[in-house]
Amino acid sequence: MAMIHIETPVNAPPEALWDAIRDYGALHTRLVPGFVIDTRLEGDSRLVSFGNGMTARERIVGLDDRAMRLAYGVVSERLVHHSASNQVIPDGTGRCRFVWIADVLPDAAAEGMAAMMRQGAEVLRATAEAAAAR
Numbered sequence: 001m002a003m004i005h006i007e008t009p010v011n012a013p014p015e016a017l018w019d020a021i022r023d024y025g026a027l028h029t030r031l032v033p034g035f036v037i038d039t040r041l042e043g044d045s046r047l048v049s050f051g052n053g054m055t056a057r058e059r060i061v062g063l064d065d066r067a068m069r070l071a072y073g074v075v076s077e078r079l080v081h082h083s084a085s086n087q088v089i090p091d092g093t094g095r096c097r098f099v100w101i102a103d104v105l106p107d108a109a110a111e112g113m114a115a116m117m118r119q120g121a122e123v124l125r126a127t128a129e130a131a132a133a134r
Helices: 014-022 027-031 107-133
Strands: 002-010 036-042 045-050 055-064 069-075 081-090 096-105
Touching (some): 002 107, 014 027, 014 081, 027 045
Antiparallel strands (some): 036 045, 045 055
């Protein structure tokens, strides 16, 4: 199983970034606009439309406000397994680290997924820092 680990420093208050992440139906407006162009909630899942034309059904597994962690899994015929988490870790005054981990099978899916995750993390960083500067 391939594991992808992305860690991004963010110059924004951890509580503000967590508030945007935990609003899991607003990816396209609050967290990663442009990278995600639409998010629709359906029961325990969100349907995510990416700017590159891909779509994904992400089943929300858990939301932990104390740990500032969201866990989810992609439900797809192309993947045998997918589990992921987003976590915000305070890192000094007004700063944090965004940690995004995904486990995926088949291993061949990891390269493309890692590239998308790196791009998404960069959009998240820029969006959070712009919001903090306002």
